[in-house]
Amino acid sequence: MITVRLSSGLGNQLFQYFFAQYLKEKYDQEVQFDSNGFKFDDSREIEITILESNFNTVNEARLFTNYLGVAHRIKLFFFKISRRTKYINDKVVFNKTALDKAKDYYFDGYWQTDYYVSKIKNRDFFLDTVDKMPVLIENYISEIEKSNSVALHIRRGDYFSPLYMDRYAVCNVNYYLKAVNYIQTNVEDPVFFVFSDDLDWVRNNLKLPKGTIFVKNEKINSFWYVFLMSKAKHNIISNSTFSWWGAYLNNNTNKIVISPDRWMLDSDKTIALSEWIKISVLNE
Numbered sequence: 001m002i003t004v005r006l007s008s009g010l011g012n013q014l015f016q017y018f019f020a021q022y023l024k025e026k027y028d029q030e031v032q033f034d035s036n037g038f039k040f041d042d043s044r045e046i047e048i049t050i051l052e053s054n055f056n057t058v059n060e061a062r063l064f065t066n067y068l069g070v071a072h073r074i075k076l077f078f079f080k081i082s083r084r085t086k087y088i089n090d091k092v093v094f095n096k097t098a099l100d101k102a103k104d105y106y107f108d109g110y111w112q113t114d115y116y117v118s119k120i121k122n123r124d125f126f127l128d129t130v131d132k133m134p135v136l137i138e139n140y141i142s143e144i145e146k147s148n149s150v151a152l153h154i155r156r157g158d159y160f161s162p163l164y165m166d167r168y169a170v171c172n173v174n175y176y177l178k179a180v181n182y183i184q185t186n187v188e189d190p191v192f193f194v195f196s197d198d199l200d201w202v203r204n205n206l207k208l209p210k211g212t213i214f215v216k217n218e219k220i221n222s223f224w225y226v227f228l229m230s231k232a233k234h235n236i237i238s239n240s241t242f243s244w245w246g247a248y249l250n251n252n253t254n255k256i257v258i259s260p261d262r263w264m265l266d267s268d269k270t271i272a273l274s275e276w277i278k279i280s281v282l283n284e
Contacts, residue, residue, distance in 0.1 A: 002027070002099075003058060005034045005108045006046060010222050011241025012110045013048045019111035021120050027099050032058045034106075050132075050221050112241065112271050114248065137224045140193070140215060144231050147191040150183050151232035152176070153243030154196040154206075171238045171260055175281045176206055179236040179258040182277065184209065186256060193232060195225055195243070237272075239263045239281065244271060 004020040006013055020031040035046055035057045049055040088094060090109025099105060143149075154176065183190050192212040196202050199214050215228065222242070229235060229246025234256040237243035247257045259272035260281040272278060 001104045002029050002031045003034050003104065003106045004031060005037065005106070006048075006057075007037050007041075007044075008110065009044060009242065010047045010226065011243075011245055012112070013046070014226070014245050015111045015113075015241060016109075017048045017051065018117045018120060019107070022116035023107070025120060026095075029099070030056070032056045034058055047221050047223055050223050110241075114271075114273060117248070133227075134218075134220050134224060136216070136218055136220070137228055140213075140228055141231055143191075143213065144193060144228070148187050148189055148234075149232040150187070150190050150192045150234045150236060151229035151243070151246055152180070152192050152194050152208075152236045153229065153238050153240065153246065154194065154198070154202050155238040155240040155242065156196065156198040156201055171281050173205055175260065175279055176236070178279050180208065182258060182279075183234060183236065183256065187234060190234070193228075195229060195246075239270075241271075247276070248273070 002020075002023055004016055004023070006016055016033075020033065023029070024031045033056060038044060038046055046057075085104045085106055086100070087106050087108065090107075090111050093113070093115055094107070144151075154171070180192065183192075190209075192208055194202055194208070194212060194214045196214075197217070199217070202208075203214070215225070226242065226245045226249070229243060230249035230251070232246075232250065233252050233254075235243065235247035235250055236258045237247050237260075239260045239262070244259075247255075247259070250257070257273070257276040259270065259276045259278055261270060261272075261278035262268050262281060263270050270278070
């Protein structure tokens with residue numbers, strides 16, 4: 001049996017979901033998801049169940065979760081050395097030719113690369129959800145499709161918590177102004193659609209062009225906002241997997257995608273695609 005662990009927010013869940021689809025196609029085996037960790041994280045919820053009517057999750061005691069404590073660490077140690085289970089993390093690309101069918105494979109990580117996604121035959125899975133689309137999203141799509149729309153994502157929220165502030169290369173005002181200027185120089189009559197978890201901050205701190213539309217945050221599955229960003233002609237993303245997916249799923253062949261040049265403060269690595277335009281997020 002193949003098991004993929006689900007964790008974190010929607011953006012990372014999408015990477016985990018696509019990785020599972022990659023495994024399913026490559027090895028012609030069913031894949032189940034371990035969602036036990038969400039029982040210990042009230043700040044997150046499983047959102048990718050919107051993509052499948054029969055979402056295959058497992059709740060087995062032998063599968064470890066991310067709760068804290070000595071008991072967990074002991075359980076995790078024995079889980080990793082078990083002869084029955086092959087524990088694999090996302091430190092390296094996983095592309096083995098075949099799997100040992102006598103073992104259970106447990107995949108733990110975020111799998112943040114387009115490598116696995118690019119290998120999947122059907123990447124338009126989300127089109128199956130159109131008939132369930134909220135009216136709010138339908139209304140915005142109408143506005144997006146009739147203009148030279150640019151989805152502009154500004155993530156703040158938990159990136160400014162003590163846990164993350166010294167870790168992530170938070171996109172500053174200068175980054176967004178440079179990105180907006182690039183779009184205005186290269187796109188005729190662009191209309192910016194702002195997506196953010198702090199719209200008030202955006203209004204008070206970013207001088208955006210006249211006609212900018214601020215997309216309201218409603219209590220709906222946040223996948224719909226990724227879906228909406230993917231419908232824009234162009235994308236300006238933050239160092240967030242949430243807007244990464246909006247840009248990646250954008251099927252406009254002439255799209256311009258502007259991305260931070262790095263994801264983390266202590267590394268110059270990025271998960272942005274090579275053809276995307278990179279702008280520095282460091283103070284200059």
